[in-house]
Amino acid sequence: MYKSCIFDLDGTIIDTIKSMTHSISLTMGNFGYAPVDEAHTKQFVGDGYRRLVERALLYSGDKELAHYEEALSIYEKTFRENCLYKVKAYDGMPELLTYLKEKGIKIGVLTNKGHERAVECVEAVYGKDFFDQIIGEGNGIKVKPDPAGALLMADRFLLPPSSCLYFGDTNTDMKTGRNAGMDTVGVTWGFRDRQELEAFQPKYIISHPSEIRHVFE
Incomplete structure (x- = not known):
């Protein structure tokens, strides 16, 4: 038993998928990238926010992860404000x-x-x-x-x-x-x-x- x-x-x-999709999309928008759709967000999450940000940047076209450190900071702030979104x-x-x-x-x-x-x-x-x-x-x-x-x-x-x-x-x-x-x-x-x-x-x-x-x- x-x-x-x-x-x-x-x-x-x-x-929580809408809160994470919303937050990562806002983060990517800071760099001029298109929103990340829900289906891809489902694939990117699960291993911590650092991996989520990394995967989203690669998906968006930042193959060298040039924006990685800045994006981590932006995502932390953005998610703090939106973690209860829907x-x-x-x-x-x-x-x-x-x-x-x-x-x-x-x-x-x-x-x-x-x-x-x-x-x-x-x-x-x-x-x-x-x-x-x-x-x-x-x-x-x-x-x-x-x-x-x-x-x-x-x-x-x-x-x-x-x-x-x-x-x-x-x-x-x-x-x-x-x-x-x-x-x-x-x-x-x-x-x-x-x-x-x-x-x-x-x-x-x-x-x-x-x-x-x-x-x-």
Whole structure:
């Protein structure tokens, strides 16, 4: 029986794609580049904002990344101002999380989004102190797929990794769970397709949050 569920943020518990698409498009606009469409943003996110900016610049034509450092600074400011732009919970996720809490399952968020923005985003959608732990990028913790954050969360829960179930929507998440020695759940409502998730052989693949309830019954 799993005693904890650890969730990725973007594309897993909260639909944040519009906020990131809006922010990266505004950033690229500072250099005269066209907006980045939502489909490409979905491919660029997942490995932290530095990689998002790098990928967006390359896509926009800055092959030498001449604007990289300036773009990082602009994106940080822009996203700070727009991180809640049209964000919303995925259908069925509030119900699943409430169900888990009622079952006594510890729930946490582990994300490559900056820690302050992660807390702001999660609390805006789910309220303060809804999750037992939130860990975002920063404070010396390596970004996923490094398992450090997942292992730290398990340690804070006083649980072995084997009793934690890790949820995510990208290959980065599947690698994170595997690297941490946790069973993984691939979710198909996020930013990547089922084929990408299947390549990493998660314990479960679900297309709606309610589909994992049976594991806890």
